[in-house]
Amino acid sequence: MMHANLIGGEWVESPDVMLNVNPSNTDDVVGEYARADANAVDTAVAAAQAAQPAWAEASPQVRHDVLDAAGTAIMARKEELGRLLSREEGKTLAEGIGETVRAAQVFRFFAGECLRQRGEKIDSVRPGVEVEITREALGVIGIITPWNFPIAIPAWKIAPALCYGNAVIFKPAELVPGCAWELARILDEAGLPKGLLNLVIGPGSSVGARIVEHPGIHAVSFTGSVTTGQALAVKCAETQKKVQLEMGGKNPMVILDDADLDTAVSVSVNGAFFSTGQRCTASSRLIVTEKIHDAFVEKLLAATNSLRVGDALDPETQIGPVVDKNQLNQNVSYLELAREEGCEVVGGELLEREHPGHYQAPAVFLGASNDMRVSREEIFGPFASIIKVRDFDEALRVANDTDFGLSAGICTNSLKAASIFRRKSQAGMVMVNLPTAGVDYHVPFGGRKHSSYGPREQGSYAAEFYTVVKTAYIAP
């Protein structure tokens, strides 16, 4: 069966069809998906513009009920959707189901937010005049999502967009159209009026480019690479679109001498290797003070060695395959670079399993320094640089010495060190004795420097991006 795009409330097929392939077994085709073109974006925008005003003016109860029904439907199908997610993306089944649950929670959270929208009433400086500040929908939002969170990232962009009364043009990553298609169908079946959510699966060069240049789209929320995001922002400025970018990370995890060793190892393994290191919140720099360094490395290597790499759908698997051949080749070239730069590389071998897939062992780069390219560039694989430092002051300096600023972690039992780190970290999110990745769904998410641009995502802070403020002056 061909999976069609959803445009103006109709499921539209296309002569251009692409295959969704399972990275754990490249002989397994997850499905065939219609590829839209730039003209489909134009049709979608026209439908979105026609549908959006009535949606924004509808009772918040109407929007609440649709988002709540979508959240309930996702939750009821968490095993099946989690399986589809793991099959198309390659993260483990537990991670796939966990991410699906997160998507359901996001929809329920924003169902509640529909009912919690409030404004402000302020006395004017002019006697007798009152000022009212309210938030209104922007109009039509372009949503461009990456392959590494096939359901949660679409959820945390689409749910707030709809909550605040907008219509959506949604372009998922071509590597993972399966969850995107199911999400579109769930919203359609949840009673979302026609035209409010348009699914346009297709290449960035045509579909993505048209979203970015279309004058009928008022804002674009993008998660992906720094290069694509920066080019997109420049293009969006030409038509004065609001932009929200979530991009890379080179997140530090600082391990201090007084850390609990088991906690330090478990948060490092989780942060660096879970989801095959394919998270912008991954801990790719483990910055370790000298007294604990050797004991930490010994335990970390033992833990890393015992990780079971395999088919994402096998319940025994802890690390699934790399998403595709391109990413695998890139990983391999970074392993070579790590050696050239003088690191001792432990792990990283390409592995064979029952079916042909992109399997690779996690790797640590021992003896790394913070100025090596492998410690500065986002690799997006199951790798971490181990950077030895003298003390907390140097650790803090190294942690902040990066072009990125998404998430930063510290393992310590010192309240003083933890509070100084929280204050001085130049990252958008700080984790104490917790992995840098794996965030809550109801609080703001985002970073600084090259990691992010524009207002925060998630929680009530999402309103900043998905609404526009109106200030009204009222004389009696």
Ligand code: UN1
């Ligand atoms: C998480 O770590 O829980 O693309 C979320 C990413 C991030 C999401 C990470 N935008 O990896």
